[in-house]
Every structure is written in C-alpha cells, then in structure tokens.
Amino acid sequence: MTRPSRRGIEARRRMVALSMLAPTLTGLLLFFGYPLVASVFYSFTRYNQLQAPQFVGLLNYRFMVTADPQIFTAARNTLWFVVVLVPARIVCALMLAGLLARAKTAVGFWRTVFYLPALVPPVASVVAFVFLFNPGTGPVNHVLSWLGIKGPLWFNDPAWSKPSLVLLGVWVMGDMMIIFLAALLDVPRELYEASSLDGANGVQQVRHVTLPTISPVLGFAAATGVIAALQYFTEAAIASQVASGKITVGGGSGTDLGYPGSSLMTYTQLLYQHGFANFQFGYASAMAVVLFLTTALVLVLVMRRIAVFRPENNS
Known part of the structure; x- marks a missing residue:
C-alpha cells in the first residue's frame, strides 16, 4: 500500500480547512460581498426598483457634491x-x-x-x-x-x-x-x-x-x-x-x-x-x-x- 505524498496531505488539509470555513465564507459573500458589489454598480445608475437600472456614470456623485x-x-x-x-x-x-x-x-x-x-x-x-x-x-x-x-x-x-x-x-x-x-x-x-x-x-x-x-x-x-x-x-x-x-x-x-x-x-x-x-x-x-x-x-x-x-x- 502506497503512502500518500506530501502534496496530497497538504491538499487534503486545505480541503478540510475550507470545508470548515465554508459556512462563514458563504455568509460573507452573500451578506457582505454581494451587497457591496451591487451597491457600487447601482451607484452609477438611476434606479427605483420599478424600472431597469439606467447607467448615468458619475451623475449621482456629482449631484451629491454640488446639488444635494x-x-x-x-x-x-x-x-x-x-x-x-x-x-x-x-x-x-x-x-x-x-x-x-x-x-x-x-x-x-x-x-x-x-x-x-x-x-x-x-x-x-x-x-x-x-x-x-x-x-x-x-x-x-x-x-x-x-x-x-x-x-x-x-x-x-x-x-x-x-x-x-x-x-x-x-x-x-x-x-x-x-x-x-x-x-x-x-x-x-x-x-x-x-x-x-x-x-x-x-x-x-x-x-x-x-x-x-x-x-x-x-x-x-x-x-x-x-x-x-x-x-x-x-x-x-x-x-x-x-x-x-x-x-x-x-x-x-x-x-x-x-x-x-x-x-x-x-x-x-x-x-x-x-x-x-x-x-x-x-x-x-x-x-x-x-x-x-x-x-x-x-x-x-x-x-x-x-x-x-x-x-x-x-x-
């Protein structure tokens, strides 16, 4: 019976660590990563949830600084x-x-x-x-x-x-x-x-x-x-x-x-x-x-x- 190589042992350890971290990583991606990316995307649009987002570039940021x-x-x-x-x-x-x-x-x-x-x-x-x-x-x-x-x-x-x-x-x-x-x-x-x-x-x-x-x-x-x-x-x-x-x-x-x-x-x-x-x-x-x-x-x-x-x- 062949013994597993050092590389195989390290890969198995990484898989065990990732499996234990999976619930936390999934929660971070769903409840932090995705909202952050979505907020950045929508910040360049005109969006009211009733119509499709309309790209407006830096208009929202310009309005924030000059007109609000x-x-x-x-x-x-x-x-x-x-x-x-x-x-x-x-x-x-x-x-x-x-x-x-x-x-x-x-x-x-x-x-x-x-x-x-x-x-x-x-x-x-x-x-x-x-x-x-x-x-x-x-x-x-x-x-x-x-x-x-x-x-x-x-x-x-x-x-x-x-x-x-x-x-x-x-x-x-x-x-x-x-x-x-x-x-x-x-x-x-x-x-x-x-x-x-x-x-x-x-x-x-x-x-x-x-x-x-x-x-x-x-x-x-x-x-x-x-x-x-x-x-x-x-x-x-x-x-x-x-x-x-x-x-x-x-x-x-x-x-x-x-x-x-x-x-x-x-x-x-x-x-x-x-x-x-x-x-x-x-x-x-x-x-x-x-x-x-x-x-x-x-x-x-x-x-x-x-x-x-x-x-x-x-x-």
Missing part, C-alpha cells in the same frame, strides 16, 4: 457625533472602569448597576430620555428649577439636541465599561510596582503603564465606536420623531427630518430617506459607497493614532 442641499448638514452632524460622542464614551467608560477596578466593597453590585443601562433597547432608552428631558414636564428641568437653574429645551433646541444624545450615549456605556474593566484588571501589578520604585506618580503610571498595556482594547473601542457613530441612525431618528411628535418610519418627510432644525439629521437617515422614502436607490447606493470609503479612511487614521500608546512607542 442636505448632504453637508447630515455629514456635519455625523462628524460631530464621531468627534464628540466616541471620545466621551471612551473617556467616561475608562474612568468608571478605573474606579470599579479600585473598589473594595460591593464591587459586583456597582458593576451590575452601571452595566444595566446597556441592556435597555435603544428605542426604549431614547423615548425614556426624551421624556426625562422634556422641557415642560420632564423631571430633569424640574430638579434644575429647584436649584435655581433654568433648564434648556434639550431635544427641542438645535443647540442642545446633540449634547442630549451624548448624555444618552454615556448613560448606556456599560458594555464598553465592562471591556475596559477586564483590561485594567489584567494589567500586571508588577509594572505598577516597578514604576513606583522608579519614582512615577499616578499620572505617569497611567500614561506609561496603563494606556500602553490596554492599547489593543482602546483600539478596539475606538474602531467600533467610530463605525457605530458613522452609522448613527436609531437614536437620532427616534429622538427627533418623539420630540417633534411625528412618529413615522424613516423620519417622515424631508422637511421635518432631523428635528429640531435638522440638528439630528445624520448621514444614514438621509441615505434611508433617499433610498426607501424617495425610491432613489441609485443615489442612495452612491451615498453608501461614500460612507464605506469614509469609514475605512477614518478607521485607518484612528488606528494610527492609537498606535502612539503602544509599549514599543513608549520605551
């Missing part, structure tokens, strides 16, 4: 959430995780208390926050009035609507807090002891020990946060609809999209409006392609910034 009156407002609002919401969640979650890591009593209780808001469904949490911050009947402004402070209009004021959603994002940061807590508890105590012997204070230990050690976790939090912020849809859409009193799928008409004063109109809301309310699927596909490329570019920049805190760059 809402695109830059939506992009600016989305960029605001990326710049403000993501760092606010990371900083607050990291600080809270640091406090819990040093806690001595009732640690399990406090971890549960701060994690529970993350389990609330997004729609329910937004509706609750709009009620709490209602300028006329909400308890938040009532408490502020007892302290002699005139509360703002919150979700009904263009200047306060986005900060109100930042407060909501910080309130539901329990998922990120748990990840940071696990990373902080995994930092070797010997590193802190060695840095103390070298004369490092608390701030220096955080800068040269804690942050470099948990830099992969920081990178993960920043990357996922940026992706979520660039696709920010549910919270902004529900908040604007509940605050305006017009509950309609997709944000209603283009006139009240992003109430108040288009301050909560994000890029994905406008994409949804064009694609599923106005049936401009070609233009919506072009917006989706631009969003994909922007997300990839921003992630590269974010990961290069996070790399500054890696141990090899702080030696």
